[in-house]
Amino acid sequence: MPHAVICIEGLSKRYRLGVREPYGLLSESLGRALSRPFRRLLGIPPAPAPQTAPAGGPEWIWALRDVSFEVGPGEVIGIVGRNGAGKSTLLKILSRITAPTAGQVRMDGRVSSLLEVGTGFHPELTGRENVYLNGAILGMSRRETGAKFDRIVEYAEIAPFIDTPVKFYSSGMKVRLGFAVAAHLDSEILIVDEVLSVGDLAFRQKSFETIERMSETGRTILFVTHNVSVLEQLSARCVYLHEGGVRADGSTEEVLALYRRDLFGAAPTDIDDVPMIYRRAVPDPLVAIEDMAFCGADGQPADSVPAGAPAALSFDLAAAGDVEGADVHVVFFRERLALRSDRGHDHLGPLSVKKGERRRIEIAYPALTLGPGEATAVVFVVPRPGAPPDQAISPFHLLRLTIRRGDQRGRGLVALPQSWRVDQAPGLARRQFPAAE
Amino acid sequence: MSVVIAPEGCSRRRLGHELWSFRGLFLALVGRDLGVRYKQTLVGALWVVLQPVALMLVFTVFFGYLGRFSSDGLPYPVFALCGLLPWQLFARALNEGSVSVVANGGLVQKVYFPRILLPATVVVSALVDFAVAFVAVIALMAYYGIALTATSLLAPLLVALAIATSLGISLFFAALYVRFRDIRHVLPVLTQVWFFASPVFYSPSIVPDGYRTVYGLNPMVGVIEGFRWALLPGARPPDWSMVAVSAVMALLLLGIGLAYFRRHEATFADRL
DSSP: OOOOOEEEEEEEEEEEEHSSSSOHHHHHHHHHHHHHHHHHTOOOOOSSOOOSTTTTTEEEEEEEEEEEEEEEETTOOOOOOOOTTTTHHHHHHHHSSSEEEEEEEEESSEEEEEEEEETTTTTBBHHHHHHHHHHHEEEEOHHHHHHHHHHHHHHHTTTTTTTTTTGGGOOOHHHHHHHHHHHHHSSSEEEEOOTTTTSSSSHHHHHHHHHHHHHHHOOOEEESEEEHHHHHHHHHHEEEEEEEEEEEEEHHHHHHHHHHHHHSSSSOTTTTTTTTGGGGSSSSEEEEEEEEEEOTTTTBBBEEEETTSSSSEEEEESSSSOOEEEEEEEEEEEETTEEEEHHHHHHHHHEEETTTOOEEEEEEESSOOOEEEEEEEEEEESSSSOOGGGGGGGEEEEEEEEETTOOOOOOOOBBBOOOOOOOSSSSSOOOOOOOOO | OOOOOOOOTTTOOOOOHHHHHHHHHHHHHHHHHHHHTTTTTTTTTTHHHHHHHHHHHHHHIIIIISSSSOOOOHHHHHHHHHHHHHHHHHHHHHHHHHHHHTEEEEEEHHHSOOOOOOHHHHHHHHHHHHHHHHHHHHHHHHHOOOOOOOGGHHHHEEEEEEHHHHHHHHHHHHHHHOOOOTTTHHHHHHHHHHHHHTTSOOOOSSSOOGGGHHHHSSSHHHHHHHHHHHTTSSSOOOHHHHHHHHHHHHHHHHHHHHHHHHHHHHHHHHOO
16 A cells, blocks of 8 residues: 555544533532642543553443554545444544544545535525635635635536525525535545435435545545445445444455444345345245355356356246246345346246256356446246236245446446447537636 | 644644634634624614614713713713723623634534634624724714824723733633533623623722722723723823733733633533
């Protein structure tokens, strides 16, 4: 790794539970406050070091303990973890809002942090005034904000209302304006808390693309999000915080796989992917699905394959009774969205199996064109072509698969095999575009 | 540019250097304060002048006319207004400065900046109001045919003393208010007592000689007396030893407030 631009060493933060409780009354702690200098004089030690502290005691909680990692220039790192794992505390320390109890951080370059969209917006001020105020809060000079002002307004899509007090804005407009200012920061290091989940779908997509573009221009970005697909698409590396410590630090796929295992139990889970109706138990199934497996390009069973690479899915159907004219469905799900649904009927015609017989079905995919991330294949048998899944005569057999990034470019739920070319087009441009002001 | 973040207390950054690098935010916060104050009001910034003038009229009626308070031979309205202006500057900076950190809690918890900018913002916007309201003093002096003299050049010094006092106390209270919400209830009482302990509507000459040094411990005594003397020729010259005591007290309060605030500002975000 080249010289790290963020270097976090043994970072720990301890909160006193009492501090988080409602503020004390002056009279209650006056005595304590008065005695403190004398305690110090008597040499009673101040804050103990992390290891020796009564960490299990009821008085203190370690929001972060001994967190260390480095971030190289241009890296985009996602921070994941459950609520209370220390993600926000870490970002607050990196943003210098709160000081660590132990350890230190070194950061090289201009740092901007965005822990909230539209911090400091004042409802009585107009959009214009708030852009300058918010710009100053984020560390931009007035001249810098002025130079970017038109682009900010255009980005926020609120040009007609820019001189209206913000109190008359819809919440979506406020969020758009706040994010628009932040989107025009050009510091080398960006620290971003869960802000990609604001605004409507279209704006979310836009803000996502903005962060992506920032990462492509070599900015170092550290961000927290609960949106797993954003992480999969934006960052190659994730740090997983658990109870204040680093539980894992590595490639996004590996870290997210571990994170999901921790969240949903020991086995990799498909709860995230597959809708309920494809997960229910089927009473007295006529057909069992057995020995289901994915194979990679080398023909060996694999639970992860690169996007766009050859793959195969195979399984056995074992009939417990006579099956006549049935159909096999294979559906790929990701986050409850059916990416692709195929029916055996279209390839093999009606399926008939006598009681006690087995059939082996193999589906070869010359290129598995799913986008990187996790997906779950669901296989089930319905009694006749076109029957809905709730008439299934086999259990729903689920198999989870990780699609690695491979050498695919671009992003999205599916990969499209494609080739591009560019040619001289005949004629001139039909319309003169007005020059940019 | 390299930043090192270390545990509280280990990273005493140089305040002056830091304030300079955050000057843009400081100006923006002052702009916000000034921009917001008179939004949605009919007469807007005219209130800056109307408030002290209205109080001056009340004082003139009750203390000057009915109460027959001595104004050291000056026209009572001018006497009162010259006391009110520095007093209001002081009281506003004190009251708003003391709650400034808690009032801007959202900002404190989401953005880093030297927290001292918050009470300092209050001081600057109070100072702007003071400057505008000063027009009323000039107008009133013109009405009574009193001309400004060279001594008025000393007035800014006395204003600085008022600011030092209010900033010192508001820094202390602002830090304390983060932890103890009692401050909100202390402030109105303190302001009221302090008002009567300052020669706003009366002349300090009514204070018996034996108590003058103790009286001078209130920095606003020296400030208001000096301010009147600087502006109004013919005003009683201040007791300079009393002004000196006031100045020392003001600087002492500023020092204590600043030290306390700096000691605790790192933990504001954790305690809000």
